[in-house]
Amino acid sequence: MGNRKKNGTFRIHVNGWGFVIPSIVLFLWLTLWPMINAFIMSLQKGKGSVTEFAGLDNYVRLLRDPVFISSTKNTILYFVIQVPIMLFLALIISSMLNNPKLKFRGFFRTAIFVPCVTSLVAYSLLFKSMFAVDGIINKTLMGLHLIDTPIPWLLDTFWAKVVIIAAITWRWTGYNMIFYLSSLQNIDGAIYEAAEIDGANGWHKFQYITVPLLKPVILLTAIMSTSGTLQLFDEVVNITSGGPANSTMTISQYIYNLSFKYAPDFGYAATVSYAIFFMVALLSLIQTKVSGDKND
Amino acid sequence: MTKADKKYAGKTKRRIAYGLQYMFLGGISLISIFPFIWMIIGATNKSMDITLGKLTFGDQLWVNLDNLFNAGELLVCIKNSAILSLIMTFMSMLICSMAGYGFVVFKSRVKELCFSLILLSMMIPSSSIVIPMFKMFSKMGLLNTKIGVILPALSTAFLIFFFRQNTKNFPFETIQSARIDGLGELGIFFKIYVPMMKSTYAAAAIITFMSSWNNYLWPLISLQTKEQRTLPLMISSLGTAYTPDYGMIMVGIIITTIPSALIFFLMQKSFVDSMMGSVK
Known part of the structure; x- marks a missing residue:
């Protein structure tokens, strides 16, 4: 047995x-x-398949490579500006939609979420066509008398970055909103009612109830968006191809260019790959740490 | 101010607050939907009119569709995308759900360690490993093949995590009594677990199908000939041409968007559930 x-x-x-x-x-x-x-x-050097051991040469080259430095700067800029704007927007929208007295909630939710069904390449090309110099965006802005002359969106180093940031925000705000909405449904409505009796206004409720209670989800979305933004590739390739003058190029695109556009230098491309890996890991660690400290 | 006045003032204030909220949400909704309207109108216009911001329907839809058919192997690309996405969805769900099930039902210290290692790999950006993978696959002759595109997508940390989380709620007694009835472990998995977890599978299928249908970086690197190209690769190459023909690109974008849009509108609830699968 x-x-x-x-x-x-x-x-x-x-x-x-x-x-x-x-x-x-x-x-x-x-x-x-x-x-x-x-x-x-x-740790290897050489073009194509002929390579030799190079020690840390590639890492030294990395720190002096102006294209690597500028593409890192661009990537960090996207991340620092875009992620907070998008998450804040998603939080505001979801706390508005969480109010049962609001009408057309279903419509707003579906409308704001619907950009998520587009493929990254597809929506990038949509944005590229909308932001043409004589395109619909300039026409609308001029029609509203917000600008007098057309903005050369994709031809200007500053505005091209703005377009990329606007595009990513358009695609992903609704996605993050869904995460917040579902967690908001788990918060007891009585907490808000009690706060109202104590004289809290809408902003107070948002600041002192919604945000602290959603902290775990905010952290999750922050980590997901950080890692997504640091790996940004599809959008930049299809909207601006990294131009003008490399001003929108991201690290991922630089890795691709190093291996498949210029004379292939796989060793150096692998070095850049490690840089992006460390950045993602480091930032996720910092985010976890920061939110953990605030919890105490 | 009388009490009634105060109450009235509060009401007006609230009305203004609601008005502002409706304006804000309405504005955001309009911005969210506009590119879709733009895409549909654009598909009926000439490329020139699209770059000039024309906002009325034209009569170029058939011309654009015809151009798209002639520009690249449209049908071949649709076929490739469909085959790849279906195989990737089916296979990765099988492999990852078995893993998620195994990690919970046959829990052991070594397996927990393996799982945390896999979970940590979520931190590894895909752009960091494409270069060594390209070299590996070129040595094995897997470049420019369907298997080469499918293989890296089969075991994803997210899906394993997703199935592991959902398996935790699975009633263990069912497994126990099936064992007593003499059903084998694989039998229990396929005959009891899979049918009972239908909604989890539906959610996972949506996530996986969407990401494989829209997959771009790895196919771009590994697929080199026109005969193997997928839809995103095709419309991307049309879009980054020196003088892109936006009319036919818009038609291409619509064709690429239809499957995901259909899934979204037919299965809105599972779709949203699948997005939130990781929060549970």
Whole structure:
């Protein structure tokens, strides 16, 4: 009897591994191994397939590479400006939509969420066509007398960045709003009523109830958006191709260009890959830390 | 001020506050929807008129559609996108749901460690590993093949996490009694777990289909010939041409958007649930 039981547990153990092994093998083969490989490659130098060991030369080159520095600056700029604007907007919208007395809630929610169904390439091209010099955006702004002369959106180093930021915000605000809305539904309405009796206005309720209670979700969306923005590729390639004069280029696009547009320099591209990896990891760590401290 | 006056003042104030909210939400909704209207109107206009911001319907829809058919292998691209997305969705759901199930039902210390390692890999940006993967796949002759596009998408940390979270609520007694009835472990998984977790699978299918349908970076790198191209690659190459023909691009964008839009409107609830799967 005891023997049979042992056999039974043994079989379950083997089967248990059978369930998880395929994904573990794929993970080791196609995520961990490439990551290790990228490190080995980052220590090598040379164009194409002829390479030699170069030690830390690539890392030294990285710090002096003006294109790397400017694409890092662009990426950080997108992240620093776009992520807070988008998350704040999503929070405001979702706390408005959480009010049961508001009419047309379903319509607003669907309308604001619907940009999420577009593919990144598709919406990028839509934005590119709308922001043409004689295009609909300039026409509308001039019609509203907000500007006198057309803005050269995609031809100007400053405005091109604005277009990229506007585009990403358009695509992802509704996505984040859904996360907030679902968590808001779990907050007891009595808390807001009590606050109202104590004389709190709308802004107070937002500041002292909504934001603190949503902190875990805000953190989650912040980490997701950070990692997404730092890896920005599809939009920049399809809206501006990184131009004008590399002013909108991101690190991901630079990695792509180094490997497939210029004479392929895989070793250096792998070095840049490590830079982006460390940035994502570091920023996620900082965000977790900061929100953790505030919780105490 | 009498009491009634005060009450009236409060009412006006609230009315103004609501008015402002409606204006704000209405404005945001308009901005959110406008590009879709733009896309539909654009599909009926000439490229020139689109860049000049024409906002009325034209009569170029068939011309644009015809141009798109002739510009690249449109049908081939649709076929490639469909095949890849369906296989990727089916296979990755199978592999990841088995893993999520295994990590919960056959919990052990080593498995927990494996899971945390996989979870940590969510931190690894995909652009960091495409270069070594490109070299690896070129050595194995997997570049420019469908398998080469499918393989990296099969085991994703997010999906495993998603299934693991949802499996935690699965009634263990059901598994126990099935074992007593003599059903094998694989039988329990396919005959009991899968049918009972339908809604989780629906949500996962939506996420996976959307991300594979819209997949861009890895196909761009690994697929090199026109015969293998997917829809996003095709419209992207039309869009980044020296003088893009926006009329036909708009038609292409509509074709690319239709499947995701359909899923969204038909399954709005599961769609939203799937987005929030990670919060649970």
